Amino acid sequence: MLVSYRNSMKTNLISNPISVAAVVFFSALAIQCGDGQSPEPSGAGTCPALDGRPTADDYYCEVQTMVNFGPRLTGSPGHKEFLNYIEETLEDSGFEVSQQIMNFPRWNAEKSTLVLHTERGSEEVTVAYPFVRSNFTGEEGLTLPLAYATDSTVADEERIVVDYAKFTTDLGIEGCQIGYQDVATAPDSKPVVFADVDENVKGLICCLNQPLDRIDRDYQDFESTMVGPVQKDNWENSIPTLILDQDSCASVSAATNERNQATLTLDGTYDEDTTKHVWGVLPGKISDQYILLGTHTDGQNAVEENGIAAKLAMAKYFADLARSGVEFEYSLLFVGVTGHMSAYDVPYAGTWGFCNANSDLMSNVQTALNFEHLGVPEQDAGGPYGYYTSDPSDAALFDGTVIMETSNHLPVTIAHGESPPMAGSAVGFRPPYCDTQVIGRDLPTIAGVIYPWYYINLEYGGIERIDKSYLFEQADTILSITEKLLRDER
Numbered sequence: 001m002l003v004s005y006r007n008s009m010k011t012n013l014i015s016n017p018i019s020v021a022a023v024v025f026f027s028a029l030a031i032q033c034g035d036g037q038s039p040e041p042s043g044a045g046t047c048p049a050l051d052g053r054p055t056a057d058d059y060y061c062e063v064q065t066m067v068n069f070g071p072r073l074t075g076s077p078g079h080k081e082f083l084n085y086i087e088e089t090l091e092d093s094g095f096e097v098s099q100q101i102m103n104f105p106r107w108n109a110e111k112s113t114l115v116l117h118t119e120r121g122s123e124e125v126t127v128a129y130p131f132v133r134s135n136f137t138g139e140e141g142l143t144l145p146l147a148y149a150t151d152s153t154v155a156d157e158e159r160i161v162v163d164y165a166k167f168t169t170d171l172g173i174e175g176c177q178i179g180y181q182d183v184a185t186a187p188d189s190k191p192v193v194f195a196d197v198d199e200n201v202k203g204l205i206c207c208l209n210q211p212l213d214r215i216d217r218d219y220q221d222f223e224s225t226m227v228g229p230v231q232k233d234n235w236e237n238s239i240p241t242l243i244l245d246q247d248s249c250a251s252v253s254a255a256t257n258e259r260n261q262a263t264l265t266l267d268g269t270y271d272e273d274t275t276k277h278v279w280g281v282l283p284g285k286i287s288d289q290y291i292l293l294g295t296h297t298d299g300q301n302a303v304e305e306n307g308i309a310a311k312l313a314m315a316k317y318f319a320d321l322a323r324s325g326v327e328f329e330y331s332l333l334f335v336g337v338t339g340h341m342s343a344y345d346v347p348y349a350g351t352w353g354f355c356n357a358n359s360d361l362m363s364n365v366q367t368a369l370n371f372e373h374l375g376v377p378e379q380d381a382g383g384p385y386g387y388y389t390s391d392p393s394d395a396a397l398f399d400g401t402v403i404m405e406t407s408n409h410l411p412v413t414i415a416h417g418e419s420p421p422m423a424g425s426a427v428g429f430r431p432p433y434c435d436t437q438v439i440g441r442d443l444p445t446i447a448g449v450i451y452p453w454y455y456i457n458l459e460y461g462g463i464e465r466i467d468k469s470y471l472f473e474q475a476d477t478i479l480s481i482t483e484k485l486l487r488d489e490r
Contacts, residue, residue, distance in 0.1 A: 054476075063306045063309045065309065066085075066309040074338055074340065074341040090280035090315060095281060097278070097279070104272075107345070110267055111267040126248045128242075129242075137240050144264075146159065146252070146261065149176075159200060160205060161203070161205070162249075163175065164206075165207070173206070175206070203240045206241060207253075213460070216457070240266040277338055277354050282319055282328075284330045286329060286330055287331055290364055291365075291486050292333045292367070292369065293335070294334055294337065295335075300455075303452060303461045304456060305373070315334050318483070329487055335351075355438050362443070367443075368443060376452050401481065
């Protein structure tokens, strides 16, 4: 019987890495012996039972079900409900289900506004989004003079600084003293003092070279976490930061040139919450050797991250085969990780965190499959789909397999390589995240990711962005690869 997430949170919470093993054990025990009932997820329907191999409608239904929960930022209500749905689906399909619950502080912005005070009166300008984990101003906001970051003549005055940055889909924000720290490769080095901002800078306006419809309601936070003046020695000393589009910044620049004041308001909560990794095992002949199928469960929209939803349909299919008498050589390990949208705060965030917290389990994984952003014909950027291994005997296992065609009809194929291109998310089970540093051997990984411009947006990445035929082509290919690996047909 599955214990509800809400009930589980009362007893199985961790924030200390030392507690992981015990929590995983007792969490799994609670699933087997608990008497709670998991609540029916609000807003989510039930996809019909499979009738053989999953169809395009089956995959699309799972993605639609995920989208119905709303944005699934780490630890948010929608994310919690989706995690419950994953657990229920795995258990109903016959998987042996486990979970690892973690305490973390969840940052949630409730209000972000900017008002310019000029001779013409007060004018509110549009804010694209607040910088994640900025400090809060409170409801009253900060009313101070505007000044450019390069203006040294006002260094002795309290002020709101205006700075400029370039934004691209693949590189993110470049400028505004904002950089990236790969939390996955250096989890012990956070927090980071990235920029030395003088104590009189009380607020930051970061102007991007993008129109509003490209960045409105973006949510910028991943395992490769942005760091900058908002993260000095601790959050309480950080700087409230707002991100603006190019048109809003034109108004701000005019007000700054006139040395006007502005009121910057960023209000919200940064309170203790919980999130969890969820995984399930479908036993094969060799019960303690696994083919891993998984990715992260949190995301902003229908694109980020729909790979986990499509893989739920695959999990149902393999469970149906097992019930019909098919016996796979290896066990299937389905993994849904958390913390991708809050890696700075979650103790064991993302694929690297799951691997570190479950090294004994991961030591017995034969191959990991980790695909993201399925059914998206547009591509702004992204790493090629690849079979990443340093084992020469596996070098050409799936070379040349066509995963999909892009919008300009170029085939995206699997190619062999030793170093994954997008290691932070799509291929997080590869070095240095898991194999060489944790389990001490090569862990072959088949992975890939496509980045459309809207993949991190809370507004523009709806279900209408998903091309059902592309979704099916990709998912069906991944299903075939997974089945070959489970049957050990190499």
